[in-house]
Amino acid sequence: MKFERANLTDDVLLDLYKKILKPRLIEEKMLILIRQGKVSKWFSGIGQEAIAVGVTAALDQDEYVLPMHRNLGVFTSRNIPLHRLFSQWQGKASGFTKGRDRSFHFGTQQYKIIGMISHLGPQLGVADGIALANKLKKNGKVTAVFTGEGSTSEGDFHEALNIASVWELPVLFVIENNGYGLSTPTNEQYRCENLADKGIGYGMESHIVDGNNILEVYNLISNLKKSMETKPRPILLEFKTFRMRGHEEASGTKYVPQELMDEWAVKDPVENYRQFLKADKILTEEFDDKLRTEIKKEIDESLAIANAEPEIQASLSEELNDVYKPFEYKEVTPSQEKEKIRFVDAISNSLRESLERHNNLVIMGQDIAEYGGAFKITDGFVAQFGKQRVINTPICESAVVSAAMGLSINGHKAIVEMQFADFVSTGFNPIVNLLAKSHYRWLEKADVVVRMPCGGGTQAGPFHSQTNEAWFTKTPGLKVVYPAFPYDAKGLLNESINDPNPVLFFEHKQLYRSIYQEVPTNYYTLPLGKAALLKEGNDVTIIAFGAAVHWALETLDKKSSISADLLDLRTLQPLDTEAIYKSVKKTGRAIIYQEDSLFGGIASDISALIMEECFKYLDAPVKRVGSLDSPIPFTKALEEQYLPKGRFEKELLALLKY
Missing domain, CATH: 3.40.50.920 (Rossmann fold)
Structure with missing residues (x-):
């Protein structure tokens, strides 16, 4: 393994060593605790630390990173207090999810880390949304999102890359190609020689990187970040590495040939970097010993804090109160001036007035820009608000919903128009597993409205006429609105957009142009949850x-x-x-x-x-x-x-x- 220090100072090289050593020592402690039965589950990143540390160290502290199971180095490089990480893994209150989710399934706005859900693909779309918000803010920030080689087979992967490419979003798509998806080797997962080649199909720059060489990782990301600040674009990165432990500790590694384990053992990213620093007389044995002693002491002291913390006591009120982000209704009264308009006009007026009222509101959907949408509800919006706020999307509902979550995370409000409510099935996963559960899991709002043109009576058949509200009323964390009159539609949609919780807003297509009503001409709101x-x-x-x-x-x-x-x-x-x-x-x-x-x-x-x-x-x-x-x-x-x-x-x- 050849290390190129480029123009890095000794201080930077040593800082990288501290950063890559810390997750390794934590992992070694975790493996002991696993054997002692003191930790229930562990996803090891041993052998892959250079990727998480190198990527995170090259980014600014206020740039979002979206890691996965094996990216402990992301969390430690952002200097999250170890006792909080240990409390998270033990399901204690000082963690990040109040015991509601395990391991690395959490996010934290304080450290600009957005954790995954078990359905791996949606976080790639979330990264798109975060990057879109950065692009709208023109702040030059980059977003990095991690995934494994197994996830590249998921539709969300392809949808997210396509969106990022079409919208020229500043996203680093980090593939950790570690050889196995649980027990399935790469030759049973894909047929292309290199996953980086997939970037060609999306017109996307891509690189193949030695994922065990921390300097190669750090220098490349640093250079790419600098260029992306002036030329925003997505970049696909395939990091070649290996998983030295099982998918999680219980699964073991018996399915891996021993010669493959031996081959990668000599490429250990921590030990090889250590030997390089020693050979160049940057790291002394004395300093190395001192550093290891300090980190182990921090680990032991942090574990003691976490162990001393009492187990979480179940609180019924707290559990139910955290399903939704608290939001107080503030009535905006309608004016006396009214006009007789159709249901469809009420929806359009609400969207227009909300865009005027909320400068951070973005609408996304198929054909909604110049064309004005399938039902012409957003006709003329591009001329008034521009294509940065009224955005045509590719046909990829899942990644668009996930991107809406990313917009919300990064300070925006988002509306997603399903061209027909039937098509929401391809965006179902991020709605019910990401939007619905984020506040409950780690108190992060999902400021997203999904508009749902629905209903029969128009002879549109099985795929354009469903009224599928029951798919969502079952899911805690979602709000579901279904008005019958223009007056209600306008006031309720305005309030749905104000509400920081995810709302499914059903609009019956047959009512669009058949129902008229006198509706106030100004902006007003109606409360959700009132018949x-x-x-x-x-x-x-x-x-x-x-x-x-x-x-x-x-x-x-x-x-x-x-x-x-x-x-x-x-x-x-x-x-x-x-x-x-x-x-x-x-x-x-x-x-x-x-x-x-x-x-x-x-x-x-x-x-x-x-x-x-x-x-x-x-x-x-x-x-x-x-x-x-x-x-x-x-x-x-x-x-x-x-x-x-x-x-x-x-x-x-x-x-x-x-």
Whole structure:
């Protein structure tokens, strides 16, 4: 191994030695604790330290790094107090996740480190979002994101590289090619000779680097960083290295040929660098011994602090309160001046006024810029706000959602438009596992709104007509909004954008141009979690949302003798249970009307809640009315049969006669 010091001073060379030695000594301690049963799980980075340390040391302290399991050197190079790391690994309160997540699954804004989730790919898109925010701020900052050779097979990897290339984002994509994805060797993972070659397909600069040579890593990253400050661009880096321990300690390394282990053992990044420094008389044996003694003392003292810390005591209120970032609703009252507009216009007005109100708001989606979106909601926005804030995306929903999270992390608000709500399935993972869980896991907000044009009645078939709110009402950490009227749509969307928590905002396509209403011309807000009582009566409570609200109104207009409370939920999560219970206790009957297929829909949960909380007030069983338990079909006759509109009146009358 040949070390080129270039123009580095002795102080810099020694500082790099301190940085690479520290994670090695921590790891050696962890292996002892594993054998003693004092640590439950450990992902070893022994043999790979030069990459994490070299990359992190070359970056500024305020530049974000997104590491993975085997990147302890990122955390130690950012000088995180060791007792906090040890507390994190032991699930103690002084860690970063309050015992809610393990090992390196955490982030910290204080040290500009954003940890991974077990689904590896999304963090590459998060890096895109962080870099996009840096580019918008014109601050010259670089973002580095780590991944393994196994993750390069994931769709998120390719989506993230494509976005970064198209948008010319200053991201260092760091591939640690360590030979195995758990037990699967590289020859069973990909067929190209070098993973760096994948950069060619994205028009991206790439490099192959000796990942065990800390000076090669550090010098290359330092030079690239300097050039990226004046010429922002993504760069793909393949670091050739080897995993000297198992995927995690329990898996062992029996699947690795011994000759391969021996070959890489002589390339040890710590020992080789140590010998280089000694040969050049930069490191003395005395200083080395002193340094090791100091680090081991720090490790032991930090472990003692972590060990002395009491185990976390479960707190029900704290657990539930941390699911969402606390946010206090501040009403902005509407003006007296109104205009009669369509549902689609209300959405467009909200977006325009919110862009004017929030200078850090960015909208992303397919065809939303010059074209104005599939439903022309953002038509004219580019002329007013520019393409830096109204951004066309490639067709890659997963990476775009992840990028929205990155924007939020780096001080922006983000709106993602799904061209159709059906397409959210390809962005499902980052929504339910990244956006939804970030605040609960490490108290990081996800200031993201995902707009969801949805619903049937337009004969668009199985992939353009779903109303899939139940995919998300089940997931703690998400808010779900589903308005039925233009007035509500504008006020609720404004508030959804204000809210720092992730919001799925459903917009029924059939309502876009069929429903008109007098709507205030100025900016105003409505609170999330408050239902609207549209009609009052004594015989039955009708609970609905979205297009079903209008279908219920048609039925009540037709059957004027029915005395009903009609409750428009408007928000499905949080749910206005107080309004539901109040009405049901008054009428003694409840029917829940949804467009979604019946089984597993939110009507089922509402029915269960009513049965649990209002049973003694009921004069009849709670009734649910929804679409057939089949995909939504295309032709008119089949779609009409699928939708519940033709069945609601019969079920309502039967309930009243019970």
